[in-house]
Amino acid sequence: MRAEPDDSPARQALERGVVTVDVVSDVVCPWCFLGKRRLEAAIAQSGEPVDIRWRPFQLDPTIPPAGLDRGAYVSAKFGSLAALDAAHEKLSASGAEEGIAFAFDRIARAPNTIDAHRLIRWALSADLQDAVVEALFQAYFVEGRDIGDRKMLVGLAEAAGMDATLVHRLLASGADEADVRDEIATAVRLGVSGVPFFIFAGRYAVPGAQTAEVLAAAIAKARSEGPMREGA
Structure with missing residues (x-):
């Protein structure tokens, strides 16, 4: 599956020897939490530079705000x-x-995750995406916290190193909500129907919470074949 054009950031990164990994996921998906751990193990196995970008998806967008x-x-x-x-x-x-202490009995709310995905989007510019995604998974699956609550999101953002005042203002303003929804729609158009869904170097798709070995092999394949050239 080819997800980006030849002049994409994924190709540019690969030319520098860095494999991009786009992870389409939802923060209320337990398999996505497992997928994160297995991707981390795969990266450790590869020992090579990898750039992870977390992409939004909603398992149930009909849940009210x-x-x-x-x-x-x-x-x-x-x-x-x-x-x-x-x-x-x-x-x-x-x-x-994988070192995850799932506590499903602690979860009291089924949240709408659009605000959580907005937070993840903003965390990218601060180079804090991984920390924020980890915090959201831990808060929901281990601590049973309501990650649809904006006050909760602001607290998690601040603990991860983000500007709490800015996050509070952005959440209240509706900033980037349309962009997040558009990105989810794009994932669906590309054929994503379940998560996690990994895209390596903008080129190779691996669906599901695969083993670290499978993910490491995908990283190696993307790196070994090099950047896709015009017309390839």
Whole structure:
């Protein structure tokens, strides 16, 4: 899957020996948290420069801005909370292998994640995307906090090193909401229907929370083949 033009930042980075990895994800997706850990392991295996860019996706954009009671939401969608017990047990086991202490029983709200994605977008310019994404995953899946709450988001942003006053103002203004929605729509047009979804060097797509070995191989492939030339 080719996602960017020949003069894209991904190609320019590859010409400098850096592989870009675009990670399309949602911060309420447990498999995306696992995918983050496995990508980190893959990068450690490769030992080469990699530039990660976190891209937005919403598993359920119909959730209202204020969020929903998670018990009621899950029951309406799956029949009951118990219907997810087997999946949560599997995820907890996989998480333990990656150093993630999933605590699904602590999650009380099903949030709309559009504001969280706006925060991630702003974190890029401050070179704090990874820290903010990690904080959001930890807050939701380990601590059970409501990451749809703007006060919560401001606190997480400040703890990660961002300007809390600026983040508060941007959230209230609606800044970049349309751009985030457009980016999600672009991902869907490119064929993304589930997350995580990894795009290496703007060229190779790897869907799902694959093993570190699979992701490391994709990094190596993107690097070894070099920048895609005009007309290739």
